[in-house]
Amino acid sequence: MELQGKNVFITGSSRGIGLAVAHRFASLGANVILNGRRPISAQLLEEFEVYKVKVLAISGDVADGVDAKRMIEEAIASLGSVDILVNNAGITKDKLMLKMTEDDFEAVLKINLTGAFNMTQSVLKQMTKARQGAIINISSVVGLTGNIGQANYAASKAGLIGFTKSVAREVAGRGIRVNAVAPGFIESDMTDAMTDKVKEMALTQIPMKRIGKPEEVASLVTFLAEQEYLTGQVLAIDGGMTMQG
Numbered sequence: 001m002e003l004q005g006k007n008v009f010i011t012g013s014s015r016g017i018g019l020a021v022a023h024r025f026a027s028l029g030a031n032v033i034l035n036g037r038r039p040i041s042a043q044l045l046e047e048f049e050v051y052k053v054k055v056l057a058i059s060g061d062v063a064d065g066v067d068a069k070r071m072i073e074e075a076i077a078s079l080g081s082v083d084i085l086v087n088n089a090g091i092t093k094d095k096l097m098l099k100m101t102e103d104d105f106e107a108v109l110k111i112n113l114t115g116a117f118n119m120t121q122s123v124l125k126q127m128t129k130a131r132q133g134a135i136i137n138i139s140s141v142v143g144l145t146g147n148i149g150q151a152n153y154a155a156s157k158a159g160l161i162g163f164t165k166s167v168a169r170e171v172a173g174r175g176i177r178v179n180a181v182a183p184g185f186i187e188s189d190m191t192d193a194m195t196d197k198v199k200e201m202a203l204t205q206i207p208m209k210r211i212g213k214p215e216e217v218a219s220l221v222t223f224l225a226e227q228e229y230l231t232g233q234v235l236a237i238d239g240g241m242t243m244q245g
Helices: 014-025 044-046 065-079 102-130 153-173 196-204 214-226
Strands: 007-012 031-032 053-057 085-086 132-138 174-183 233-238
Touching: 007 014, 007 065, 007 153, 014 065, 014 214, 031 065, 031 174, 031 233, 053 065, 065 102, 085 102, 102 132, 102 153, 102 174, 153 174, 153 233, 174 214, 214 233
Parallel strands: 007 031, 007 085, 031 053, 085 132, 132 174, 174 233
Antiparallel strands: none
């Protein structure tokens, strides 16, 4: 898919990986829809003026099916279509299993997994009619390996992998591709808050001996959007953490 002039909706794109993805698409000539539960700041919108593309800010809660439908409809009304959807919105509520509450578990699944369902279902009717489209889901290596204290997060990200493969099979005949990216340790507010000792321990799990950058994940996302014959795949970008011998 040629990205120039395409319209890309990125959920959870006010910071971190989502924001890096938005910048990457805009730098390649795509129009972007920034999204968050809170309104997008004017300062953030100004960052995109250099790209000379259309930029919309549409706030809302992906976990709410009605709100998800409203956001997609608003984007289509403004730009004419949503050609690419990146389901990036996500939260964590880490606790050991014995201390995790039902609310802790359900809250993470509601945004990370149900949110992707809501947004995907909302955009598919238009993509099906156009007989083209790309959906990229941001999963995690934790969805592949599991992690102590993250039963809820790992379940949501593993569920997103199964969701990706199932939807990819359903819509492939309509020219719509669905893939997932599984980032490992990526520079973020969370990694910035790690102690040096925790960072050192994390690096022992990474063959490349460094933490990844949001821009590297963003480059993989745009690659998946461009590839016309690639669907139903889960690509780990993790410095080799999950490689198999």
